[in-house]
Amino acid sequence: MKKKIAALLAAVALCASFTGCKGESGKSGSVVESSSKTAAEKAEALKAAVPFVDADNNEFESRSVTEDQLKDTLGIDSADVTEFAVYICPAGAIPDEFGIFVAKDTDAAKRIESTLTKRKDQRYDSFIKEGYKPKEASKFEDSFVETNGNTVIYAVCGDNSKAKELLK
Amino acid sequence: MSDLIPPNRNGGRKPSYHKVPVKTKQSAKSSGSKYGMPKKPKLPTPVLVTNILMICVILAICGVVFAITYNNMKYDKADASKGQSSAVSTSGIQSAASSVPQSSAAVQSTAVVSTAESNAVSENSGVQSTPTPAGEYDADYFSDALFIGDSIFTGLYGYSYIDRANVAAAVGYTAYGAQVNPFDESYYSGSAVDYAKSRSPKKIIIMLGTNGLSSQTDMDDFETGYRGLLNNLKKECPDSKICAVSVPPITADSSMASYSGITNTIINSANERIKSLCGELGVLYYDLNSVLKDENGYFSKDYAEADGMHFLGATYPVLLSGVQKILEQQ
Numbered sequence: 001m002k003k004k005i006a007a008l009l010a011a012v013a014l015c016a017s018f019t020g021c022k023g024e025s026g027k028s029g030s031v032v033e034s035s036s037k038t039a040a041e042k043a044e045a046l047k048a049a050v051p052f053v054d055a056d057n058n059e060f061e062s063r064s065v066t067e068d069q070l071k072d073t074l075g076i077d078s079a080d081v082t083e084f085a086v087y088i089c090p091a092g093a094i095p096d097e098f099g100i101f102v103a104k105d106t107d108a109a110k111r112i113e114s115t116l117t118k119r120k121d122q123r124y125d126s127f128i129k130e131g132y133k134p135k136e137a138s139k140f141e142d143s144f145v146e147t148n149g150n151t152v153i154y155a156v157c158g159d160n161s162k163a164k165e166l167l168k
Numbered sequence: 169m170s171d172l173i174p175p176n177r178n179g180g181r182k183p184s185y186h187k188v189p190v191k192t193k194q195s196a197k198s199s200g201s202k203y204g205m206p207k208k209p210k211l212p213t214p215v216l217v218t219n220i221l222m223i224c225v226i227l228a229i230c231g232v233v234f235a236i237t238y239n240n241m242k243y244d245k246a247d248a249s250k251g252q253s254s255a256v257s258t259s260g261i262q263s264a265a266s267s268v269p270q271s272s273a274a275v276q277s278t279a280v281v282s283t284a285e286s287n288a289v290s291e292n293s294g295v296q297s298t299p300t301p302a303g304e305y306d307a308d309y310f311s312d313a314l315f316i317g318d319s320i321f322t323g324l325y326g327y328s329y330i331d332r333a334n335v336a337a338a339v340g341y342t343a344y345g346a347q348v349n350p351f352d353e354s355y356y357s358g359s360a361v362d363y364a365k366s367r368s369p370k371k372i373i374i375m376l377g378t379n380g381l382s383s384q385t386d387m388d389d390f391e392t393g394y395r396g397l398l399n400n401l402k403k404e405c406p407d408s409k410i411c412a413v414s415v416p417p418i419t420a421d422s423s424m425a426s427y428s429g430i431t432n433t434i435i436n437s438a439n440e441r442i443k444s445l446c447g448e449l450g451v452l453y454y455d456l457n458s459v460l461k462d463e464n465g466y467f468s469k470d471y472a473e474a475d476g477m478h479f480l481g482a483t484y485p486v487l488l489s490g491v492q493k494i495l496e497q498q
Contacts, residue, residue, distance in 0.1 A: 056423035058474030061481065063326070072325065072332030075354045090326030092319035092339060093424075093478040118354060123339075132319075132340040132379070135427070 039100040043085035046166040050159045052089050052096040055135035063090040065099075075115045076101070080108035095127045095136055098155035100167050105150060112152045116145045120156060303485035305492045310334065314369035314408075316346055316360045316397075318379050320416065320479055327481040329488065334369075336360035343376045344393035347400055361397070365404040372401055372408045373491055375456075377415035377438050378477065382429035391441045398449050411452040411494055413487070414439040416460055417467040422476025432465060454494045456487055 037045075043064075052060045065086040070078045074086065086099030099116075103109035120143060128137045144164060145154040155163035313334055315321050321337035324330040337360075338351035346360040356363050364372060374397065381390070394412075401410055415435045418425040425431065439457055446453035460483070462468040467476060471483040479487075 054423070054475060056475070058423060060474055066328075069325075069328065069332070072355075088326065090323055090481065091473045091478040092322035092326055092337075093473055093475050115354070122353060126339040130340050133424075 039083045039085040042167050046163055047087050050157050050162055053158055054094045060089050062087045076112055095123050096157045098157055098163050101152045103150045109147050109150050109152050113145055113147045116154045303489040305488040309492050313371035314364050315373045317375040323479055329484045336363045340379050342380045343397040346397055361400045369408055372410045375413035381434050398451055412442055412446050413454045414457040417457050419472050419476030420466040424475040424477040452494050454490050
């Protein structure tokens with residue numbers, strides 16, 4: 001009987017230790033699922049996974065866009081956004097950039113999607129169509145701007161499928 | 169009979185036996201070892217249970233401590249990166265090593281930014297710069313300026329040195345394009361000259377020429393395009409001080425240059441034309457090209473991005489410092 005009690009208590013204690021590993025409300029740690037990550041966490045993961053590299057394998061700096069820069073840099077009104085994370089190539093040397101936006105409502109999400117689509121098309125014209133860096137054309141082939149509910153994601157980078165996977 | 173029985177080693181005496189303990193079933197089981205190891209005392213059951221419980225409790229505590237520590241580390245890291253990207257401006261003397269490339273301090277502040285002790289690291293390129301020449305400038309000095317340029321000048325707001333509204337620059341922009349093509353349709357529908365006219369800036373800084381320069385370039389055509397831009401700006405913004413910045417050099421192994429066919433010899437020829445033109449039209453000229461070159465005449469890797477043509481973030485204060493000095497001399 002005593003052995004059984006001891007074994008039972010040991011099992012309970014072990015379960016308690018594993019519960020501790022889960023962390024606070026499941027916000028972080030190894031058990032956190034992708035969908036529960038913040039926009040910043042998703043974008044940072046993508047930044048680490050897909051660096052900004054040109055067709056000649058030169059790696060460029062990426063830089064996050066702040067709320068103050070959102071309107072001037074991307075043309076997006078910060079009032080439309082409740083959460084966002086965007087990385088650009090500040091040197092202007094390559095077309096690489098990606099981001100995730102959580103809009104305040106579906107109308108705002110539509111505006112953001114429209115603005116990003118227009119921006120992506122303009123950058124295609126500048127970098128590829130007008131011959132500035134045609135070697136970067138492949139980055140536009142499977143680039144995307146996608147909206148799911150109030151969330152808008154977009155990417156033009158060296159691995160757009162990976163970007164979609166990590167931003168979703 | 170005695171012959172048949174061998175004598176004992178002790179001389180036929182009754183053999184003496186060492187006293188050997190008799191192994192009972194109980195003693196054999198509890199001895200612990202057949203090699204004569206000492207017998208281990210058996211732990212009483214309550215003690216055993218207590219030990220197990222203590223181990224379990226320690227494990228549980230370790231789990232909780234690990235989880236809390238891990239969470240704290242993670243949030244600290246997130247806060248640090250958030251802080252970097254939304255750095256708040258400060259006044260006073262700053263080192264560009266701390267403000268470049270992440271800080272947006274230069275834009276809103278009245279700071280005098282210096283690269284004199286710069287040891288900036290480009291986060292992703294892995295290029296580490298050596299100390300750069302002094303690059304002090306007053307960010308407020310450029311609040312009434314307009315910068316007209318190509319992709320290199322987009323870095324002025326990309327790196328948050330100059331407010332977006334003070335920059336009319338576009339990827340692939342040329343001196344001719346600045347007169348007729350929009351630099352960013354989503355921002356302003358007209359050309360850079362139109363934008364200059366609408367803003368009437370007190371200072372106009374131009375750095376154009378890299379795009380379109382190649383071994384095929386007709387330098388007369390190049391000069392014509394540049395002359396047109398300067399004349400247009402003088403006409404539309406008669407009260408503005410205009411400063412033309414030389415075309416920057418390229419590195420010895422610039423991948424971008426090898427693609428476009430541009431060389432430092434071609435750049436030098438173009439800069440001679442620009443300098444001459446500035447003298448003729450009464451426009452200021454700043455020879456940034458010479459400042460950015462290394463001892464072999466190439467774009468110093470301390471200043472160049474990975475493609476050997478664009479600027480690192482730490483290079484912009486050098487540009488701004490030089491331009492401010494030139495403009496202040498007038």
